[in-house]
Structure formats: structure tokens, C-alpha cells
Amino acid sequence: MPDRPIDELLSRRDLIKGAATAGAFMAWPDHAEERRGEDPAQSVAATMMGVPFERHESVRVAIVGTGLRGSSVLGEFLSVDGVRVTALCDIVPAKAQRAADRVVQAGQPMPALYTAGERDFEHLVTRDDIDFVYTATPWPWHTPVCLAALKAGKHAGTEVPAATSLDECWALVDASERTRRHCLIMENCCYDFNEMMVNTMVKKGMFGEVQYGEAAYIHDLRSILFEDRDEGLWRRFPHTNRQGNFYPTHGLGPVSWYLDIHGGDRFDYLVSMSTGERGLSLWRDAHVPKDSPKWRETYVEGDINSSLVKTVRGKTILLQHAVTTPTPYDRLNSIRGTKGVFKDYPARIYLDGQKDGEAFKPIDEYQAEHAHPLWKEFGERARKTGGEGGMDFIMIARLMRCMQEGLPPDIDVYDAAAWSAPWPLSEVSVKHGSVPVKFPDFTRGGWQTVRSRS
Numbered sequence: 001m002p003d004r005p006i007d008e009l010l011s012r013r014d015l016i017k018g019a020a021t022a023g024a025f026m027a028w029p030d031h032a033e034e035r036r037g038e039d040p041a042q043s044v045a046a047t048m049m050g051v052p053f054e055r056h057e058s059v060r061v062a063i064v065g066t067g068l069r070g071s072s073v074l075g076e077f078l079s080v081d082g083v084r085v086t087a088l089c090d091i092v093p094a095k096a097q098r099a100a101d102r103v104v105q106a107g108q109p110m111p112a113l114y115t116a117g118e119r120d121f122e123h124l125v126t127r128d129d130i131d132f133v134y135t136a137t138p139w140p141w142h143t144p145v146c147l148a149a150l151k152a153g154k155h156a157g158t159e160v161p162a163a164t165s166l167d168e169c170w171a172l173v174d175a176s177e178r179t180r181r182h183c184l185i186m187e188n189c190c191y192d193f194n195e196m197m198v199n200t201m202v203k204k205g206m207f208g209e210v211q212y213g214e215a216a217y218i219h220d221l222r223s224i225l226f227e228d229r230d231e232g233l234w235r236r237f238p239h240t241n242r243q244g245n246f247y248p249t250h251g252l253g254p255v256s257w258y259l260d261i262h263g264g265d266r267f268d269y270l271v272s273m274s275t276g277e278r279g280l281s282l283w284r285d286a287h288v289p290k291d292s293p294k295w296r297e298t299y300v301e302g303d304i305n306s307s308l309v310k311t312v313r314g315k316t317i318l319l320q321h322a323v324t325t326p327t328p329y330d331r332l333n334s335i336r337g338t339k340g341v342f343k344d345y346p347a348r349i350y351l352d353g354q355k356d357g358e359a360f361k362p363i364d365e366y367q368a369e370h371a372h373p374l375w376k377e378f379g380e381r382a383r384k385t386g387g388e389g390g391m392d393f394i395m396i397a398r399l400m401r402c403m404q405e406g407l408p409p410d411i412d413v414y415d416a417a418a419w420s421a422p423w424p425l426s427e428v429s430v431k432h433g434s435v436p437v438k439f440p441d442f443t444r445g446g447w448q449t450v451r452s453r454s
């Protein structure tokens with residue numbers, strides 16, 4: 001099994017070179033100074049697995065990146081009891097101001113604003129009225145914002161993926177351990193209704209031993225990727241110079257919970273292959289004026305990436321990414337065990353020996369008995385006020401409770417690293433004829449401690 005010299009293949013220099021060629025995107029940062037030099041196998045400090053937050057009577061939150069996602073999640077922070085939003089940061093002052101107005105409308109004091117350029121978050125994190133820094137910036141800023149927050153003694157939470165290279169994954173792990181501050185990936189899909197209920201059923205043993213899972217991000221983003229605002233300013237860029245499974249965590253997070261990844265198992269290696277590229281090129285042909293700078297771009301990311309992950313305990317996971325072809329939204333979200341099957345989109349269950357024979361039953365039939373306690377407690381409020389069908393509210397309410405009551409977070413820096421790693425790993429596998437590529441053990445052996453996220 002080759003443990004390839006991935007760092008050489010995933011150099012930031014490639015990103016920067018690509019940016020200069022394309023010319024039409026929001027600047028992408030060069031984090032060369034953040035690259036780790038030491039041996040990843042060496043522990044720099046004790047683990048952060050299972051480490052409780054200190055208790056916070058009230059949690060003081062700062063948000064970096066108040067675009068579509070940051071301003072949506074701001075709504076969740078404002079609707080959870082015992083949370084104050086004390087500082088906001090965006091490179092576009094009007095976006096930060098709009099978010100600040102909502103904080104004031106919610107009855108809280110005017111938050112401090114940081115809008116003086118793309119590194120102003122470094123000033124924000126030094127404030128002494130912040131407990132938790134949440135970043136909803138474009139992907140390449142996630143790790144730099146988290147590192148700055150951790151270094152300044154704040155807990156950090158990042159939008160997905162947490163990192164875009166293995167260097168960044170390790171930098172987050174090292175920094176969280178060294179600073180004794182949590183660095184979480186804010187994977188809202190772990191908190192969706194079906195995912196939490198199925199995880200509850202898995203932990204009750206209803207599917208037997210889960211052998212296989214399917215996870216994906218299948219979403220037609222073609223029009224969004226070509227917009228001249230919001231994600232269109234940055235999210236098309238990696239399609240011009242990188243390959244692989246760009247956005248693995250929405251599917252992989254919940255499947256990791258079903259399979260007890262980092263609670264008795266871990267990802268061992270993956271193999272990956274991509275189709276050729278047609279989706280963005282055809283969309284541009286049909287929709288983009290011929291004098292647009294977008295015609296200088298070449299798209300290299302295949303339309304559909306399929307990766308297979310093997311775990312140390314012998315389970316397998318199909319992990320797909322498809323954002324440039326027409327399709328209804330789908331995260332696959334399925335498991336197959338020794339006693340039954342769950343498949344999503346639409347959600348349905350088959351259990352061995354069920355009295356109605358070999359046919360799927362709708363998931364609703366199991367709801368009354370197996371809905372997750374958090375959904376029983378917050379479901380009505382979450383569906384009414386929360387984004388993404390309520391899972392955002394459940395995620396934020398749960399995280400804030402962990403911080404208020406001094407509990408360990410559900411998701412830690414090791415999850416952030418391992419769930420984000422499939423992008424760089426699949427990139428290597430795709431480039432080299434689908435060779436198997438090893439996952440690093442970000443937990444440094446801690447994965448063997450049995451614990452379940454339920």
C-alpha cells in the first residue's frame with residue numbers, strides 16, 4: 001500500500017499559479033508560512049478527544065465571513081438562549097454591517113466590526129469578549145481563521161471542509177492539541193432528522209453490524225458556480241486546477257457516526273476515480289457571453305468523482321461528488337448491515353425478518369419510537385426558525401449546550417481532519433490511476449478507544 005508523498009503533489013504554489021492564470025476570482029491566500037515541518041506521527045501534546053469545554057454561562061460568539069452561510073447561521077446563534085454575538089468580520093463592509101443590524105434587532109449590543117481586509121480576522125481573534133470563533137469564509141480561509149482563533153485562545157468552528165490539504169489537516173490537529181482549544185467542523189448534516197434517527201437505530205443494534213455506507217454531495221451547482229456574486233466569486237476556482245472529491249463531509253460526517261469512526265475504527269485508505277469534465281464547459285457554452293473572462297478558464301475537475309474508503313475494521317464507504325451535472329439534490333446517506341438496510345432520498349428501511357416481506361418501509365414508521373431526543377426537544381422550533389430544514393438550529397443549540405454545560409463537543413478536530421482529508425487524498429489517487437492512498441491517523445492511536453456518538 002503506497003503512503004505517497006502527498007505534500008509534494010498538493011503544494012499551495014499550484015493554487016496560486018492557477019489563480020494568477022484565471023484572474024477572475026477573489027484572491028486565494030498563500031499559507032506557506034503555516035505549513036508544518038514536523039513529523040505528523042509525533043504527538044505535540046495530549047489528545048483533545050473527549051476533552052470537555054470549560055463551562056460558559058453565556059457563550060460569546062464571533063463570525064468571520066457574513067455571506068450567505070455566515071448570515072444564515074447567525075440567525076441560529078441569535079435564536080439560541082444564552083448566546084451573544086460580539087464581533088463580526090467580512091472583507092465586504094456592507095455584509096458585516098447587514099449582519100450587525102440583525103444582531104441589534106435581536107436586542108443585543110452592536111457587535112464590533114472588522115472589515116479592513118482579508119487578514120483583519122487576526123485582529124478580531126485577539127479580543128477578550130469572544131469564546132468561540134465561527135468561520136463561514138471561502139474554503140482556503142477556513143484553516144487560517146481557525147489557526148488564528150486557536151492561537152489566541154479561542155475555540156474555533158469552521159464551515160465545511162475544514163481544510164483543503166493534508167498540511168492544513170495536520171496544522172489544525174497540532175494547534176488544537178497545543179492550545180487545548182477545540183477546533184470543530186460544523187457539519188450540520190450530522191444533525192439532520194433522518195441522520196440522527198438512523199444513528200440512534202444503529203446504536204440500538206437494529207441494523208446489526210454495519211458493514212457498508214454510502215455518502216455523497218450530489219447537487220447541481222452549475223448556475224451558482226457561474227454567478228458574479230457570492231459563491232460564484234470563488235467556488236468555481238478549484239474546478240480549474242484541482243481534482244477529486246472537493247466536498248466530502250456532508251455525506252461522510254453522518255456515515256462516520258454510523259460506523260463509529262474515531263470511536264473504535266478509522267479510515268485506512270481510499271481509491272478514487274473521476275469521469276472527464278463536461279458539465280461546466282457545456283454550461284459556459286450555453287450561458288456565458290463570449291467576451292467574459294470566464295472563457296479563459298479551463299475546467300479540470302471531472303463531473304463525477306467516486307471514491308471508496310476502507311476502514312481499519314474492514315468496512316467500506318462509497319463517497320461521491322457531483323456538482324456539475326443536472327440532478328436532484330442527494331447525499332446518498334445509506335448503510336447496509338448484517339440485520340438490515342437504510343437508504344435515503346427517499347428515506348426507507350428494510351429490516352431482516354420484518355413481517356411485510358422483502359420490501360422497504362418508509363422511515364416515518366419508525367419515527368415515534370426512534371426519533372432522536374434533540375429533535376423531540378427542539379424539532380418544532382428548529383423547523384420553524386432554522387435553516388436547512390432545522391438541522392442548523394439543532395447543531396447550534398447542541399454545540400452551545402455543550403459549551404454552557406461543560407461537555408465535550410460531539411465533533412472534534414480529528415473528525416475535522418479525517419472528514420476533510422478525502423479531497424487531497426482522492427486528488428492523488430485520481431492523478432495516479434486510482435492507486436490506494438493511506439489516510440494519516442490524525443488521532444495518533446486515539447481512534448481505538450470505543451465511544452459512540454449518539
Ligand SMILES: NC(=O)c1ccc[n+]([C@@H]2O[C@H](COP(=O)([O-])OP(=O)(O)OC[C@H]3O[C@@H](n4cnc5c(N)ncnc54)[C@H](O)[C@@H]3O)[C@@H](O)[C@H]2O)c1
Nearest residue numbers: 065066067068069070090091092118136137138159230231
Ligand atoms: N454547511 C452548509 O450547509 C453550507 C451551506 C452553504 C455554504 N457552506 C460553506 O460556507 C462557506 C461560505 O459559503 P457561502 O455560501 O456563505 O459563500 P459566500 O461567498 O456567500 O460568503 C463568503 C463570505 O466570506 C467573505 N470573505 C471572503 N474572504 C474573507 C476573509 N479573508 N475574511 C473575512 N471574510 C471573507 C466574503 O466577502 C463573503 O461574504 C463555504 O465554506 C461553504 O462551503 C456550508
